[in-house]
Amino acid sequence: MVVGDVTTGTDVLVIGAGPAGYVAAIRAGQLDLDVTLVEKDAYGGTCLNYGCIPSKALITATDIAHEAATAEEMGIHADPAIDLAGMVEWKDGVVEQLTSGVEKLCKANQVTLLEGTARFVDDHTARVSHSGEGQGSETLEFEHAIVATGSRPIQIPNFEYADEPVLNSRQALELDSVPDSLVVVGAGYIGMELAGVFAKLGTDVTVIEMLESILPGYDDDLKRPVKKRATDLGIDFEFGYTASEWHDRDGDGIRVVAEPADQAATDGGSEQAAGERLTLDTDHVLVAVGRQPVSDTLAIEDAGVETNDRGFIETDARGRTSVDHIFAAGDVAGDPMLAHKGSAEGKVAAEVIAGEPAALDHQAIPAVVFTDPEIATVGMTETEAAEAGFETVTGTFPFRASGRALTTGDSDGFVKIVADEADGYVLGASIVGPEASELIAELGLAVELGATLEDVAATVHAHPTLSESVMEAAENALGHAIHTLNR
Structure with missing residues (x-):
């Protein structure tokens, strides 16, 4: 211990105030545990401040502008003026409302909040270095x-995020x-979501992907409508390439260079012959090739906690790491890297610490991609x-047979x-189409409860609604759907 250092004790130390951490802290506080929550950046973590919430805010705003500009079929003729600075200011207001709410909820549940960076000293001790000059540590x-x-975000060679373009x-x-x-x-979910945002703002967007299609891990029938809509928006795709370097063009933007990946370009990619180097002139390059866990700043090995070769902290169904009284939740605990999965893991960890028989079944955790369509x-x-x-x-059940989908112009x-x-x-379900992110909840509940097709x-689902499509899909499996042909 450093001379003059203040030492305090707590039942539960939570490191990180994102959706996993702040939820864990609040739940532990509800269970009458003494909780200390340490955050080095902003309450709400990446999700509320820099990821899920701000991206969905801009997706919504650009969708509104795009729909207004392309609604001639409905008799609406408009040419919306885009004020991106105003849009970002509105987005920031949404973020501020939510993050301040997190802080208030933590305090209301008697969670002690500390701003700073935590590092383990041993398996029962951590040091917190406080932010700001002269703030010291404890x-x-x-x-x-x-x-x-x-x-x-994962950084790739020759593309430093500190470089302005x-x-x-x-x-x-x-x-x-x-x-x-x-x-x-990168044509994963982050790349595809943001490609759609900027295409709807009027930007010429080109997506480079080393694999042969968008959204790796999703079935082709789900990806096909997304790829078609993206192409209709003017997004170009270059499959079978990896970005290798970029060069400044003397004040006229930059030139991105991509080399062929192991496989040839496919799925409607470049007309250039596979094997040729690709060059693209652009204003900016957005690198969206995935994310990696933040486990290397914790001195976690000093607590005896093991990580795998990718840096993730492996846990059991109760959130326990290789050290029984140390838990992990959220992205740092491994795939799927989803905010709601992290929140569920945080609740479980808090309840297990409090002596409750909690565990997490990952089978009913939904995954959502907020592309167009979702x-x-x-x-x-x-x-x-x-x-x-x-x-x-x-x-x-196809949305083209849904009266409500047709009335939205999105079928x-x-x-x-x-x-x-x-x-x-x-056993499971998949949806591609309008409001898929909302419709999946009913089917998640069906999986969780062990519900049947019957x-x-x-x-009985309300009419006319998109949710009727869930009912009709179940009826189709049973052979008596009304509004689509049965197999």
Whole structure:
């Protein structure tokens, strides 16, 4: 211990105030535990400040502008003026409202808040270096700890985020003027969401992806409407390439250079022959190739906690690490790197520490991509169910047969339900189309409760609504859908 250092004690030390950490701290406070929450940056973490919330705010704003500008079929003729600085100011207001709310909720639940960076000294002690000059540090002794330090964007060689033309997702969300052109490196969910935002703002967008299609890990039938809509927006794709370097063009933007990946360009990519170097002139390049855990700032090895070769802290279903009284939750605890998964893990960790019999079943955790149209999945796919030994039955309902979807002018996509053929239990579902992020909740509940196709089909849904499509998909699996042909 440093001479003059203040030492305090706490039942539960939570490191990181993102969706996993602040939720864990609040739940632990509700369970009458003495809780100290340490955050080095901003309450709410990446999700509330730089990721989920600001990106969805801009997605909503640009959707409104795009829909108004393309609604001639409905008899609406408009040419919206885009004020990106004003849009960002509104987005920042939403973020401020939510982050200040997090701080108030923590205090209302008797959570002690500390601003600073925590590092482990041993498995029951951590030092917190406070932010700001002359703020010093203090030592915390804890009975239990929950590590919830989140993740950060992966950086690729020759593309430093400190260089002004090179953007990560956080920096892209802070631009106050619309770039004429943008190269996006990576066609995962972050790259595709932001590519859509800027395309709707009028930016010429080109996406470089080393694989052969967008959104790796999602089935082709889910990706197809997203790829088509992106192409309709004017987004160009270059598949089979990896970005290798960039050069300044003497005040006239930059030139991004990409080399061929192991496979040839496919899926509607460049007309250049596979094997040729690709050069793209642009104003900015957005690197969105994924995220990595923030576990290297904690001296976590001094607490005896093990990480895997990717830096993730491995946990059991109760959030315990290799050290029984130290837990991990959220992105730092591994895939899927989703805010709501982190929050669920934070609750479980707090409840286990309080002596409750909590555990997390990952089977019913939904995943959502906020592209246009949205994609949402929960539970098993048809392939996964077959691999698990189930004989499956599926039901599908297209949004083009939905009266409500047609009245919104957005009828691309479908709802698909996968069930066990023998007893009808819902095993999983996937949706691509309008409001998929909202519709998936009903199907997540079906998976969680062990509901059957009959349960879903027999639940009367309001008309006209998009949610009727869920009911019709269940009826289709049973062979008696009304508004689509049965298989």
